[in-house]
Amino acid sequence: SKIISGTCLKNLAGSSMIRKMFEEGIELRKVHGNEVLDFTLGNPTLEPPHQFTEALAEIAAHPPANLHYYMPNSGHVSCRAAIAAALTQWHGVNLTADQLCMTVGAAGALVTLFKTLCEPGDEVITLAPCFAEYASYMSHFGCVQKVCYPTATLDPDMGCLERIITDRTRCIVLNSPNNPTGHIYPVEVLKAMADLLTKKNQGRERPILILCDEPYRRLVYQGFTCPSIMPLYPYTIIASSFSKDLSLPGERIGFIAVHPHIYSPTVMAGIATSLRQLGYVNAPSLMQFAVERAVQSSIDMSWYQERRDLIYQAVVAAGLDCVEPSGAFYVFFKVPKGCTDAEMVAILKRRLVLSVPGTGFKAPGFVRMAFCVPLDDIRRLAPRLKEAADEARA
Ligand code: PLP
Incomplete structure (x- = not known):
């Protein structure tokens, strides 16, 4: 580019993997519509108090x-x-x-x-x-x-x-x-x-x-x-x-x-x-x-609690190793042995589930899912996650 600096170009190339996945999700949705389940971005969609x-x-x-x-x-x-x-x-x-x-x-x-x-x-x-x-x-x-x-x-x-x-x-x-x-x-x-x-x-x-x-x-x-x-x-x-x-x-x-x-x-x-x-x-x-x-008020934590309980259950039911999330709105599970985080993310993507590899967080071998999503998306995730985990273990 003749306009932006070389440093900025380099920054662009290395810029957030999460955003990249989010944008890939937009493309995937153009073809598969609501079949795509997006767990990439931690974007609180809940109303303020x-x-x-x-x-x-x-x-x-x-x-x-x-x-x-x-x-x-x-x-x-x-x-x-x-x-x-x-x-x-x-x-x-x-x-x-x-x-x-x-x-x-x-x-x-x-x-x-x-x-x-x-x-x-x-x-x-x-x-x-x-x-x-x-x-x-x-x-x-x-x-x-x-x-x-x-x-x-x-x-x-x-x-x-x-x-x-x-x-x-x-x-x-x-x-x-x-x-x-x-x-x-x-x-x-x-x-x-x-x-x-x-x-x-x-x-x-x-x-x-x-x-x-x-x-x-x-x-x-x-x-x-x-x-x-x-x-x-x-x-x-x-x-x-x-x-x-x-x-x-x-x-x-x-x-x-x-x-x-x-x-x-x-x-x-x-x-x-x-x-x-x-x-x-x-x-x-x-x-x-x-x-x-x-400042003394807060969002309705039961909204997140319901989602956390459901997604953690899905992760456990898929046989994935995961420390129970005690706060925030993410689950972070270990990928099965013999599989990399990038491969696990690709396996999930073939099932139209978007997630983020742990490597971007200096934790290769893990996958992150953000669960600020409709409850029904988590219900639909459960069988796909189980299939993906079985494929990764095979
Ligand atoms: N720190 C952590 C760990 C975050 O997850 C985020 C946003 O997701 C931020 C900082 C930035 O927060 P803010 O949107 O308030 O700038």
Whole structure:
């Protein structure tokens, strides 16, 4: 191309496998219509809670005077205060408006943090299986991605983590409930990680930070809870959004919250300056006012629970090895021995079922299915998944 840069062309070639599968699905649907079952994209199609729509109506009826103006880059104080109060309950650590900065989704929060925290050559540890986009978010700032591999229970392997920490380790991205696995790291794992990092921090000039990427924090299934590392490790920063718990992915509203132990006006000014310099300037104003009023509400978890129960049953009935999803809206199963994840995805595709290979999440040998789909699609998946698993084992 004579127009876009060589770097951008390279990025295009390596760009998200999930999107590619999603687009292939559109093509497949042109031929096979509704026979195609698409489990590729984690797109919450559920309506936001009524508190959110009521908040929008209230704002439209009585607009705040500064609704459409530029604002301090970190966002409206009233919004940050409401979210800080909610986070204080959820994490068990006292947070205030000063420690928050509103962002353009969790993605915008992560990019802003990498810009604020990292020097070129700094290493960022991601815990596999992990969200594929981290690599591109950190690449803008010359960060080097290091991967910590999981145990059989899909928790980070502490031995591996210890081995890959170096003098250049700047941060670890912790994502629980996890995309792509739906797994929540138990408190023992968080404690072990906090202990390891506390030990490693001794004598270091710059502590190793934990970035909690947690847009799924409140998507937790019956019988499970989602522990926080914030009370266990003071060098923690949250990057999150309302894309999933209020079902607002298209509205691009999220936040950064800095642990009180490492908070300072300079840290927050650094974050706000990065936000501006990246061209985000500030998070959308209308959305800030709306989530301020709706932050304590949440989407109807029974909608996801029903889907999770059904798809997990289908995976188990197909004889596939899978850690039960405890949160988020994904199942992540092991492909049968002798078959690769790409082959399993192809076998499923021949049955008009679209899924994503684990390789894109640094977890070859697994397949991810996102279940934000109509219940009937999951019912229709069950026999096809069983046939596909039998073929893969043959
Ligand atoms: N982090 C993880 C693990 C995700 O799964 C996603 C979106 O799917 C994001 C971050 C980005 O979230 P947002 O849409 O709020 O930017």
